[in-house]
Amino acid sequence: MSTDGYYGRFGGAFIPEILVATLSQLKKEFYAAKNNPEFWQEYVSLMSSYSCRPTPLTFAENLTRDLGGAKIYIKREDLNHTGAHKANNVMGQGLLVKKMGKSRVIAETGAGQHGVATATMAAKFGFDCTIYMGEVDVERQRPNVFWMEQLGATVVPVRDGTRILKDAINEALRDWSKNMDTTHYVLGTACGPHPFPEMVAYFQSIIGQELKQQMLAQEGRLPDQIYACVGGGSNALGIFTEFLKDKQVELHGVEAGGEGLNTGRHASRLSSKDGRVGVAQGYKTFFLEDEEGQMKETHSVAAGLDYVGVSPILAHLKETGRILFHAATDSEVIEAMRIAMKKEGLIPALESAHAFAYALQQAPKLSKDTIMVINQSGRGDKDIFTIADALGDDQWKEFIKQKAKSYESY
Numbered sequence: 001m002s003t004d005g006y007y008g009r010f011g012g013a014f015i016p017e018i019l020v021a022t023l024s025q026l027k028k029e030f031y032a033a034k035n036n037p038e039f040w041q042e043y044v045s046l047m048s049s050y051s052c053r054p055t056p057l058t059f060a061e062n063l064t065r066d067l068g069g070a071k072i073y074i075k076r077e078d079l080n081h082t083g084a085h086k087a088n089n090v091m092g093q094g095l096l097v098k099k100m101g102k103s104r105v106i107a108e109t110g111a112g113q114h115g116v117a118t119a120t121m122a123a124k125f126g127f128d129c130t131i132y133m134g135e136v137d138v139e140r141q142r143p144n145v146f147w148m149e150q151l152g153a154t155v156v157p158v159r160d161g162t163r164i165l166k167d168a169i170n171e172a173l174r175d176w177s178k179n180m181d182t183t184h185y186v187l188g189t190a191c192g193p194h195p196f197p198e199m200v201a202y203f204q205s206i207i208g209q210e211l212k213q214q215m216l217a218q219e220g221r222l223p224d225q226i227y228a229c230v231g232g233g234s235n236a237l238g239i240f241t242e243f244l245k246d247k248q249v250e251l252h253g254v255e256a257g258g259e260g261l262n263t264g265r266h267a268s269r270l271s272s273k274d275g276r277v278g279v280a281q282g283y284k285t286f287f288l289e290d291e292e293g294q295m296k297e298t299h300s301v302a303a304g305l306d307y308v309g310v311s312p313i314l315a316h317l318k319e320t321g322r323i324l325f326h327a328a329t330d331s332e333v334i335e336a337m338r339i340a341m342k343k344e345g346l347i348p349a350l351e352s353a354h355a356f357a358y359a360l361q362q363a364p365k366l367s368k369d370t371i372m373v374i375n376q377s378g379r380g381d382k383d384i385f386t387i388a389d390a391l392g393d394d395q396w397k398e399f400i401k402q403k404a405k406s407y408e409s410y
């Protein structure tokens, strides 16, 4: 990875003058940690005592038998504390915050998952914590707001703009530039200005490092293919990075195809024709924007994939051809969820189910000696309302509608 924060023509740090000093401090601390083998040990030991690492590698015996093709393994990031790979990133950044001697963390959140993970980390490390969340999202995600507050965080509803994730990011940046001396901004994915993409990918790379060891122990060789869903790109980079140099391992990223790539209602920046190279939120990458550079509305059944930008590292690895990108539509994702639940007793998050959807379509076409791994980035409990609605079971629909109402009222 480059040290100036460019990956081919992507990345960089397009930031206001006032943030230069604090990003320099972060860079210094991050590279000092990265070059110190003891830091990685400290991180691994924290994750194994607090977040179920190493997460298991599960052989999907029933799916493998019934689909009749590739041998399918699942990497179980859903078993992390707070239910997703996001724990890897926030706990790693927490260790750095301690080293920088700061006492407060802030974060943006859309669906609330990154907010809950950050609030958890802040409680564990004893930091003050403020979470910025678009007002629309605060309304949509009451349970996550409840948990963030119980964990001790202050949740600030953002009333600017369209009152969603991108407005929350702007507000968090504003806070950061006012409070840099005490405050660290815990960015939630492998996006944003340098060194965030590299730093987040570094902490998440624990996924692929474990996978390589587990696969060598269980199969005596590397997998042939790895599949991961792509929102900002952190779980994908997490599982891919260790294998980038192993050219025989195919790497597949699956974006949100929403209602279909031809409908304009999707969040596919790399696998559709709608992504355009631009600069926003501090970095250069493919964004879903129109000719005037106005951000487009995105759509996905999975809130965690519903984002206009994508990691500059992934944008570069798309251009070099090292990673292949695809999309799965909302309805394909719901079907994949159903299959994962019925056949394997797994409840993947809707985000993760994008990787399942595409991989399970490929499996029957592959030979029995092909080994594929799907990254189950998170667990699907949080998606109960969406899934019950999509599966169209009337009895549960009614029950869940009532529950959703009671959520709205607390």
Ligand SMILES: *Cc1c(COP(=O)(O)O)cnc(C)c1O
Residues within 6 Å of the ligand: 084, 085, 086, 113, 188, 189, 190, 229, 230, 231, 232, 233, 234, 235, 236, 304, 305, 349, 351, 352, 377, 378, 379
């Ligand atoms: C947030 C989230 C994602 C999307 O983020 P990436 O940075 O692309 O990994 C994917 N899966 C789950 C379960 C998430 O919570």
